[in-house]
Amino acid sequence: MSLLRQLLEKGSQLEKTHPRIGLYYCVIGVFSVAGVNITIKYSGKLPGAQLIFYRSFVLFALTSFFIQFCKLPGYFKGAVTNRKLYARGLNAFTLMFTQVIAVRILSLSEFQVLSSLSPIFTGIGGSLFLGEKFLMKYVYTFLICFIGLILIAKPPILFPQMSATQNSYADSSLRILGIGMSLINAFTVANSGLLGKSLLKHMTNVEMFHYNGVFMTLLSGIQMLWTGVEIPTAFQALMLLLGGIFEFLGRFFITRALKTETAMVVSLIGYLGIVLTLLADFFLFHIVLDVFAMFGIAIILTGVIGLAVSKK
Numbered sequence: 001m002s003l004l005r006q007l008l009e010k011g012s013q014l015e016k017t018h019p020r021i022g023l024y025y026c027v028i029g030v031f032s033v034a035g036v037n038i039t040i041k042y043s044g045k046l047p048g049a050q051l052i053f054y055r056s057f058v059l060f061a062l063t064s065f066f067i068q069f070c071k072l073p074g075y076f077k078g079a080v081t082n083r084k085l086y087a088r089g090l091n092a093f094t095l096m097f098t099q100v101i102a103v104r105i106l107s108l109s110e111f112q113v114l115s116s117l118s119p120i121f122t123g124i125g126g127s128l129f130l131g132e133k134f135l136m137k138y139v140y141t142f143l144i145c146f147i148g149l150i151l152i153a154k155p156p157i158l159f160p161q162m163s164a165t166q167n168s169y170a171d172s173s174l175r176i177l178g179i180g181m182s183l184i185n186a187f188t189v190a191n192s193g194l195l196g197k198s199l200l201k202h203m204t205n206v207e208m209f210h211y212n213g214v215f216m217t218l219l220s221g222i223q224m225l226w227t228g229v230e231i232p233t234a235f236q237a238l239m240l241l242l243g244g245i246f247e248f249l250g251r252f253f254i255t256r257a258l259k260t261e262t263a264m265v266v267s268l269i270g271y272l273g274i275v276l277t278l279l280a281d282f283f284l285f286h287i288v289l290d291v292f293a294m295f296g297i298a299i300i301l302t303g304v305i306g307l308a309v310s311k312k
Helices: 002-017 021-042 048-069 079-105 108-115 118-129 136-153 172-199 205-227 234-257 263-269 272-284 291-309
Strands: none
Touching (some): 002 021, 021 079, 021 263, 021 272, 048 079, 048 205, 079 108, 079 172, 079 205, 118 136, 118 172, 172 205, 172 263, 205 234, 263 291, 272 291
16 A cells, blocks of 8 residues: 555656656556457457446446545536536546447557547647647648658558458448447547546546446446346456556556646547557467558657657
8 A cells, every 4th residue: 555655756757847747648558458459359248338337337436535645625616517427427428439430340550540649639728728739740740640640550542452340250231330439439539538637627537437447337337227137258357457557557647647748739639549459460460560550650650669769
């Protein structure tokens, strides 16, 4: 217990003395989100509502422990703050719901490519609602990473001889649904970051996504009343537990990064997730990476590293 408290205090001190530590938080968070996607793939054919319920319950349990351990208030009386919490809870449920559907239809890399369009929404929202500067280096980073995305996704309009479905697990009839869910996911990712940045002025990040866990557990539990319950195997239960832990770590570090970095920077660093999920596709699911994908990975890494080393 004392070690955990020391780690949290050390993190708070580093945020004051090293203003760009948020970049490291982002990287850890991106690794964790990639872990969530992998556990979804390995969870088999469990209903989507159950995947959300178990992950949310683990998130709720972990945040409850932290709130009790750190003696945080956990409850807020401000009407505006509570409305934002409810909105973020609904947004988080939508994010998980679209993620589960899209990842089951598309390959990990395809889902990551489409959902990673979120910086567009984040940049616009941050300028309009949070007063954040929309710097040209953000535009350059997005364009560089977008070129990498094009090489990885190989859309038929630009690569007519190369089918974009070659890395997909789904029939073409389901691809429209998977693409639509991925784009909605991109919007909800952006909205989550903007709401999180706003709420951090009133509470800690643990308290913030504690409410997400409560909200998503209730919503998915209600949904399970109609879809029924399928008992997971031991391996599926392990994947569900790991998924919840990765969910906690991803939310913890990404929301922590919002304290020292703009929402746009946090969103752009998320492009590293594409590289990670492509590698997961290759090593775990045996999906071949062609020359275009490899060039795409190199270009994305160039853009993200360039942003990271640039002056704040």
